[in-house]
Amino acid sequence: MMAVISLTTDFSSRDPYIGMMKGVIAGINPAANVIDLAHDLPAQDVRAACFVLKGAFHYFPPGTIHVAVVDPGVGMARAVLCAHAQRHTFLAPDNGLLSFLWTGEHEAKVYRVKNHRFFLSHVSNTFHGRDVFAPVAGHLSLGTPPGEMGPGVADCVTLDLPDVSFNGNSDLTGEVVYVDGFGNLVTNITRWHLGELHHFAPERAHVRIGHAKVDRLLDTYGQVDRGQILALMSSFGHLEIAANGTSAASVLKCGAGARVSVRCGP
Amino acid sequence: MMAVISLTTDFSSRDPYIGMMKGVIAGINPAANVIDLAHDLPAQDVRAACFVLKGAFHYFPPGTIHVAVVDPGVGMARAVLCAHAQRHTFLAPDNGLLSFLWTGEHEAKVYRVKNHRFFLSHVSNTFHGRDVFAPVAGHLSLGTPPGEMGPGVADCVTLDLPDVSFNGNSDLTGEVVYVDGFGNLVTNITRWHLGELHHFAPERAHVRIGHAKVDRLLDTYGQVDRGQILALMSSFGHLEIAANGTSAASVLKCGAGARVSVRCGP
Amino acid sequence: MMAVISLTTDFSSRDPYIGMMKGVIAGINPAANVIDLAHDLPAQDVRAACFVLKGAFHYFPPGTIHVAVVDPGVGMARAVLCAHAQRHTFLAPDNGLLSFLWTGEHEAKVYRVKNHRFFLSHVSNTFHGRDVFAPVAGHLSLGTPPGEMGPGVADCVTLDLPDVSFNGNSDLTGEVVYVDGFGNLVTNITRWHLGELHHFAPERAHVRIGHAKVDRLLDTYGQVDRGQILALMSSFGHLEIAANGTSAASVLKCGAGARVSVRCGP
Numbered sequence: 001m002m003a004v005i006s007l008t009t010d011f012s013s014r015d016p017y018i019g020m021m022k023g024v025i026a027g028i029n030p031a032a033n034v035i036d037l038a039h040d041l042p043a044q045d046v047r048a049a050c051f052v053l054k055g056a057f058h059y060f061p062p063g064t065i066h067v068a069v070v071d072p073g074v075g076m077a078r079a080v081l082c083a084h085a086q087r088h089t090f091l092a093p094d095n096g097l098l099s100f101l102w103t104g105e106h107e108a109k110v111y112r113v114k115n116h117r118f119f120l121s122h123v124s125n126t127f128h129g130r131d132v133f134a135p136v137a138g139h140l141s142l143g144t145p146p147g148e149m150g151p152g153v154a155d156c157v158t159l160d161l162p163d164v165s166f167n168g169n170s171d172l173t174g175e176v177v178y179v180d181g182f183g184n185l186v187t188n189i190t191r192w193h194l195g196e197l198h199h200f201a202p203e204r205a206h207v208r209i210g211h212a213k214v215d216r217l218l219d220t221y222g223q224v225d226r227g228q229i230l231a232l233m234s235s236f237g238h239l240e241i242a243a244n245g246t247s248a249a250s251v252l253k254c255g256a257g258a259r260v261s262v263r264c265g266p
Numbered sequence: 267m268m269a270v271i272s273l274t275t276d277f278s279s280r281d282p283y284i285g286m287m288k289g290v291i292a293g294i295n296p297a298a299n300v301i302d303l304a305h306d307l308p309a310q311d312v313r314a315a316c317f318v319l320k321g322a323f324h325y326f327p328p329g330t331i332h333v334a335v336v337d338p339g340v341g342m343a344r345a346v347l348c349a350h351a352q353r354h355t356f357l358a359p360d361n362g363l364l365s366f367l368w369t370g371e372h373e374a375k376v377y378r379v380k381n382h383r384f385f386l387s388h389v390s391n392t393f394h395g396r397d398v399f400a401p402v403a404g405h406l407s408l409g410t411p412p413g414e415m416g417p418g419v420a421d422c423v424t425l426d427l428p429d430v431s432f433n434g435n436s437d438l439t440g441e442v443v444y445v446d447g448f449g450n451l452v453t454n455i456t457r458w459h460l461g462e463l464h465h466f467a468p469e470r471a472h473v474r475i476g477h478a479k480v481d482r483l484l485d486t487y488g489q490v491d492r493g494q495i496l497a498l499m500s501s502f503g504h505l506e507i508a509a510n511g512t513s514a515a516s517v518l519k520c521g522a523g524a525r526v527s528v529r530c531g532p
Numbered sequence: 533m534m535a536v537i538s539l540t541t542d543f544s545s546r547d548p549y550i551g552m553m554k555g556v557i558a559g560i561n562p563a564a565n566v567i568d569l570a571h572d573l574p575a576q577d578v579r580a581a582c583f584v585l586k587g588a589f590h591y592f593p594p595g596t597i598h599v600a601v602v603d604p605g606v607g608m609a610r611a612v613l614c615a616h617a618q619r620h621t622f623l624a625p626d627n628g629l630l631s632f633l634w635t636g637e638h639e640a641k642v643y644r645v646k647n648h649r650f651f652l653s654h655v656s657n658t659f660h661g662r663d664v665f666a667p668v669a670g671h672l673s674l675g676t677p678p679g680e681m682g683p684g685v686a687d688c689v690t691l692d693l694p695d696v697s698f699n700g701n702s703d704l705t706g707e708v709v710y711v712d713g714f715g716n717l718v719t720n721i722t723r724w725h726l727g728e729l730h731h732f733a734p735e736r737a738h739v740r741i742g743h744a745k746v747d748r749l750l751d752t753y754g755q756v757d758r759g760q761i762l763a764l765m766s767s768f769g770h771l772e773i774a775a776n777g778t779s780a781a782s783v784l785k786c787g788a789g790a791r792v793s794v795r796c797g798p
Contacts, residue, residue: 447544
C-alpha cells in the first residue's frame with residue numbers, strides 16, 4: 001500500500017538510527033513511501049520540531065503519517081501520542097511537539113499509544129523511534145486506525161511558545177524561532193499578526209532586530225544588494241530577516257530567541 | 267507510475283525544505299522514485315550544481331527527471347527552464363545551471379516553464395523549489411510532456427566557466443572546480459584536454475598545484491603511501507588531486523579556484 | 533520487485549556519490565526500496581562501518597541486501613565479497629567490514645564478486661560503489677542468486693577488533709568503539725560480557741572512563757539531572773556512557789578508543 005510516512009527527528013543523519021527506523025517500517029509495509037522531512041534538528045529542541053512540522057505537514061498529501069521523534073523523556077513516564085487532524089495522522093511523544101494541533105481552530109482526535117501488539121517485541125529504554133514509533137507508523141500505513149493504538153486522551157502537554165506582544169496598535173514584538181541552513185532568521189510573527197497592526201502595509205513596516213533596522217518588507221532576496229539585510233514574509237508564512245546571498249545569522253550575530261519588533265507608520 | 271526524479275539543491279539537509287518538495291511530489295505522483303543526488307551544495311554556487319549534474323545525470327536511467335534548485339534569483343525575473351536532452355529531462359532556473367546541455371554536441375529542446383496549471387495554487391516569492399519545481403516534476407513524472415509547460419526558448423543563460431588554457435602543445439593550465447567530502451580536488455581538466463597534449467601518457471605527466479608537484483598520473487589512491495599526494499583521473503572523468511587516506515584540500519590548503527598545471531614530458 | 537537495499541558508506545551526503553549509486557540501482561530495478569543506513573561515517577574507518585552494520589542489519593526485513601562501501605583499497609587487489617547469512621545478503625570489500633558474519637555462531641556463505649556481466653560496462657579505479665556495488669545490488673534485488681556473482685571463498689579478512697579483557701571475575705576493561713551524533717559513547721562491552729562478571733547486577737556495577745566514575749547502570753537518560761554522566765545499556769545492546777541532554781564526548785573529552793572499565797561489587 002503506497003502510503004506516505006514523513007520523519008522528523010533530532011537524530012544525526014550520520015548515525016544509523018534513521019536507517020534502522022526505515023528498516024523496521026520496510027519489514028511491516030515494504031511499499032510505504034518514507035520521506036525525510038527534517039533530521040539533525042537541534043538536539044532535544046521540541047520547539048524547533050514543532051515549528052518545522054506545523055509549517056510543513058500540509059504540503060504532504062492527505063493521509064500522510066507524520067512521525068516526529070524529538071524525545072528527551074524517552075524511557076520515562078511520558079506518553080506517546082497518535083493524533084488525527086486535518087486529514088493527516090501524527091505520531092510524537094507527549095511533550096508539546098504536536099501542540100499546534102490543539103491550539104489552533106481545527107479539531108484533533110488524540111490517542112495514547114499503548115498497544116504493544118504494534119511495537120517491536122523487545123522495546124529498549126532509549127530508542128523508541130525504532131521500537132515504538134517506526135512499527136506503529138508501519139501498521140498505520142497498512143490501514144490500522146489510530147484508535148486501535150490505545151485509549152483517547154483529552155489532556156496533552158502544550159508547549160509554552162514565545163508570544164507576540166502588541167504595544168498599542170502600531171507596534172509589536174516577537175522573536176526568532178528558527179534559523180535555517182542559509183542563516184535566514186524566521187520569527188514567530190505571522191501574516192495574521194501584521195494584519196492586526198493599524199493601517200499595515202509592507203512599505204510602512206519598520207523592522208528592528210539587534211542593532212539593525214529595515215524600513216519596509218520586500219518580496220524576495222534579490223531586491224537588495226548582495227550582503228544587505230532585508231525583511232520579508234518567509235515561505236513558512238512568517239516574518240523572516242535575511243541577507244541577500246549570505247547568512248543573516250552571521251551578519252547580525254543573532255539566533256533563536258533574538259527579539260524582533262515591527263512598527264507600522266510612515 | 268514508477269518514474270525516477272533526482273534532486274540537486276543547495277538547501278541544507280537539516281531544514282525541512284527538501285522534505286516539503288518531496289511531500290508535494292508525493293501528492294501528485296505517490297509512486298515516483300525520488301532520489302537525492304546532492305544537497306548542501308555551497309550556497310548559491312551555480313557552478314558546483316552544474317558540475318555535479320553534468321557528471322552524474324547519465325548514471326540515472328533514461329527518462330529520469332532531474333530537478334536542480336540553486337536559485338539566487340528566486341522571485342526575480344529569471345525564468346524556469348524545462349529541457350529535454352540525451353533522453354533525460356531537466357528542470358532548473360535559467361541561470362546557467364544547465365549550460366552543459368547546450369555547450370556540448372548534443373541537441374537539447376528547451377521550454378520556459380510558465381503554465382501555472384502545474385504549479386501549487388499559491389506560489390511564494392522565495393521557495394519555487396516547493397511551489398514550482400516540485401509540482402512540475404510531479405506532473406512530468408506522470409507523463410505530461412515538457413512542451414506543455416510553456417513555450418520553447420532558444421536563448422538561455424550560459425555559465426562563464428573557467429577555461430583550460432594551452433601553453434604550446436605540451437603544457438596546460440586549469441583549475442579546481444569541485445572539492446568533495448574526502449577533500450579530493452577535482453579539476454576542469456578532462457581526459458580530452460590531456461589527450462591534446464603532445465605524446466601524452468600518464469607516466470609522462472607532471473602536475474603542479476600550489477607548491478606541490480606530482481610526477482605521473484596513477485590509477486588509484488592506494489598506490490602511494492598514506493598521506494602522500496597523487497594525481498589521477500577521478501570517477502567524474504576529470505583530473506583529480508588527492509591524498510591517500512586523508513584530505514588533499516587540507517594538506518595542500520587548496521580549494522575551488524586553485525590553479526593546476528600539467529606539463530607533458532620525460 | 534519490491535526488494536530492500538540498505539546503503540552504508542563513508543561518502544559525504546553532500547557529494548553526488550550516493551545519488552549516483554541510487555541512479556544506477558534505479559536503472560536496473562526501479563522498484564527497489566533503497567534505504568540509507570549510514571553515510572558520512574569517519575573516512576575509511578572500516579571498524580565504524582562494521583559496528584554500525586552489525587548492530588543494525590537485523591532490524592531490516594529478511595532478504596534485504598546490505599551494501600557497505602568503506603573501501604580504502606578501492607582499485608587495488610582487494611576482493612569484493614557477497615555474503616549470505618541469517619537470511620540477509622551483504623556486499624562489501626574484503627577488508628574485514630563483514631567480519632561479524634564469520635566470527636559469530638551463524639553460518640555464512642561467501643562469494644567473491646567477479647562476474648563483470650553484473651558491473652557497469654566501464655569500471656573506474658576509484659568508485660566501485662557506483663561501478664560494481666550498485667549494479668550488483670540491483671541484480672541481486674531482481675533475484676539473481678549470490679552464487680552467480682563469482683566463486684565461493686573460504687578465507688576472508690577478519691578485523692582485529694579491540695578485545696574486552698577480564699581481570700579476575702569481578703572486573704573487565706573494554707573501550708569506546710562508536711560515538712554517535714548526540715555524543716553518546718558506545719563501547720564494545722556487551723550484555724554478555726557483563727553477565728560473565730561474578731554476581732553482576734546493574735546496581736552493583738561501577739564504571740570508569742577517564743576521570744569519571746559512575747556507580748550503577750541506569751535505564752535511560754532522564755534518570756539523572758541534565759548534564760550529569762550516566763552509564764546504561766545502549767539501543768545497540770552495548771554499554772554506553774552518556775550525559776543527559778548533552779554530549780558525553782564533550783563533557784568527558786573522550787572518543788573512540790577511550791578505555792572503559794567495569795567493576796562489579798557492593
